[in-house]
Structures are given as structure tokens and as C-alpha cells.
Amino acid sequence: MNIVVIVSQTPDTTTKVVLNSDKKSIDESGITWILNPYAEFAIEKALKLKEANPQVGEIILLAMGPERTVEALRQGLAMGADRAVLIKSNFVNTEVLAAKVKELDAKLVLGGKKSIDTESANTEAGLAARLDLAFVHCANKLSWEGGKLIASREISGENQSFVLTLPALVTCDKGEDEPRYASIMGIMKAKKKELDEIYSSAQDDIGIEIVEARLPALRGSVKIFDGSPAEAAEKLLKALREEAKVL
Template identity: 35%
Template sequence: MKILVAVKRVIDYNVKVRVKTDNTDVDLTNVKMAINPFCEIAVEEAVRLKEKGVATEIVAVSLGPKECQEQIRTALALGADRGIQVQTDDPLGSLSVAKLLKAIVDEEKPDLVLLGKQSIDSDNGQTGQMLAALAGMSQGTYASEVNVDSGKVSVTREVDGGLQTVSLNLPAVVTTDLRLNEPRYASLPNIMKAKRKPLDVKSPEDLGISVSSTLTTIKVEPPAERQAGIKVASVDELVEKLKNEAKVI
């Protein structure tokens, strides 16, 4: 069984994001980058399935500039067998990413595709669903538990009303949620081994996919500064401020 795992290069979640002075984009100068945390969970789940003997090969794929190879190498150090990069400097929207991943799926023919449920930069949470629709594959999103057996994958999903379990025929697309697992750290020997694992570089043109975006970014602004709170002496004073100052009641 082959598993394809998509990993995205994002600003490390511990780093405070800065906006460029001209408000055109996020400032990435000297900023630490890392694998998107939800993608890291997807890699960990793939490695666990391989350790159980369910999977035989894990392929990590990332889309973007040459620097994305750092995140692929990290995935290889965590346990993936080989990597694929689709190299492009163009900004990629969710649909473009889904189309590129679909082209990789057509070439690799994986039995299971694992993605993070969303990225922490754009927070769209839609690439997995788009990929499943384009590839004609069954999908299980927001997975908190994944079990593969007898050509099917059982996915326990986190939904508004609690938990929902769905049974999917393989091949399938599964997007991973926060409580699925706790990713491991890459050991130094595995980091060294990852440097020798194969990593293929392709371009959107090689895959026959156009990545021209139909969206235009007008302006990027930091969130408003949070105002200091106040203490009130009584319920009456609280109600008065909520009604007359906050105007929420």
C-alpha cells in the first residue's frame, strides 16, 4: 500500500507574523519556516501505518519554491521514503494546489492520500476536498482516528455534534485533525539518512497544469491590537456597559 502525504511550507507557528510596510504581503525576511502542523500530523499518521505493516511506501510531496525541499527533507527524516517537489514561484491557491496534487496522484496511484485539514497561513481548509472531487476519490475529513483494513479505511471525524465514523473504499483522501496523533521529533541519524533519500523535482508544465491565479490580493493588514479589559463592580454596571458602550445588548 502506497501513501501520498502532502506537506506545506509555512511560517513556524511560534513566530509572530509581520506584514510588509506596503501592505502587499507577509514579510518573510529572516523568518523561520516549518512544515504546517496539520501536515506534520499527516506525516506521523503515515509513518505509524507503515510501522504497523499496513503501508509499504510513503511519498512526501510539496508545492512551491525551491526552499520547500527543506520541508520534504524533514518529512523524509520523520519516516517518508521519497519526496516529490513541484517547483514554482507563483502564488498557489487551493484549487491550483488540488490540480497539481491530482496530477501527482495520477502518476503515483497511491492507495491513500493524507493531508492536513488546513494550513495555518491561509486557513482555507478546502484543498483535500477539492483533490478528492477532482480525482474522483472518497474522502474523510477532520480525522481524529484512522484505521485501514481489508481495502477500506475507517475514519472517525470530529463534527459539530461530536464524532462521526465513516467507512471509505480505497483509494481515498483523508485530512487530519489536531487530535489524531502527536508527531515525533526527527532524530539526528534519520536527518542524515534523509539527505540520501530520493527527491524528484517537477514543474507545473511537466504535469500539464496551469497555476495562474484568478484571485488578486488587494491588501494585507495585521489584526487589530487587542484592547485592555476593565473590571466592573456589579452586574448592573456590567449590563450598562454592554448596552451603552459595547452595544451588544
């Protein structure tokens, strides 16, 4: 039984976004790309599921993205995944991904609950629909119980648990699973692990054109009030009353 983890790459949260002169696209030259943290949580959960169940065969990472996505896959391999597949493309197509998931003989597909760049959570939902899989969104805990998968999530302060008969697709939140580091030994082992890079035959034209990109308006200057918390709070109140005149 294989577990496939859908992986994506996002800009580091500290990235300062700069637009290209075409005003439609982002200048990628200064961006540090990282493994989407929610995909990292999914990889960690997959590794724990494998450690807890000898019936799990391989953990296979699957990504659809540009060449640079290899780095995110290498990080996942260094964490302990067995192999990876990159479908090279400038956009994500769930039809292509679904065909690959079938080929990889996955009983369980995991992914992040969202990507941290565009906040989108479409890929996994689209994939579940195309593959007609049971689908749980935002699970913070996964465990085995008698060969079935228990997926738990928090919703409006309550916990919900689902008993899933595989095959299924689950998107992951962090929960209590702190993702393991890519250790030096892990990174060295990852060099030797299989990473297939294939080209997508899907059309680039997905019927969407970016007309204009704009940076959000600059926030006003920031004022920091010094002193103890009580003193700072007093100064803040005074400024809200006398300078901003909002109180």
C-alpha cells in the same frame, strides 16, 4: 500500495507578521517556516498505517510551493517518509497535483485538515473532487480493518466512523497520535532519501489579484492582575465594574 501525503509549509505561530512597503505582501525575511502541524499529523498517521500493514509500500510526500518548502519535506522524510516530490510554484494548483498523485500510484491520499496560516482547507477537497475519490474531512483516527480503512472523526461531541474502500482521500486532525520527532538519525537518513524537485508548467495567473494587505488593529494594552486566583478574580471584577464599566 503507496500513501501520498500532501504537505505544506506555514509560518511559525510565533511569527510577527510585517508587511512589505507595497502593502500587498508579507515581508518573509523574518519568518521561521515550519511544516504545517496538520500535515505533520497526517505524516504521523501515514507512518502508523504503514507500520500496521505490510501491504503499504511507500509513503510519498507531495508539496506544491516555493523552493523553501524543501525544508518541510526534509522534516517529513526525517520522521520516516520514504521519498518526496516538490512541484516548485508560487501557488497551489490542484490540477497539477492531481496529475502527480495519479503518477505516484497512490491508493490513499492524506493531508492536514487545514493550514494554520490562512486556515484554508481547499487543496485536499479540490484534489478529491478532481480525482473523484471518496473523501473524509477531519479524521482524528485511522486504522485498518480487513483491508479496509476506518476513518473516525469527532463531530459535535459525537464520534463518526467511516469504512473506506480505497482509493480515498482523508484530511487529518491530531487525535491521539503525537507526531514523532525528527531524530538526529532520521535527519541523517533523510539526507540520502530521494527528493524530486520539478517545475510546474501551470500558468502563474490564477485570476486572483491581492489589492491590499492590512495588519489587524492592535489590541489594547493588557493588564495582568496579581495574587491568588480568588484575589485576581476579585480585582478583575472590580476593574470590569469601575474602569471598563461593562458590568
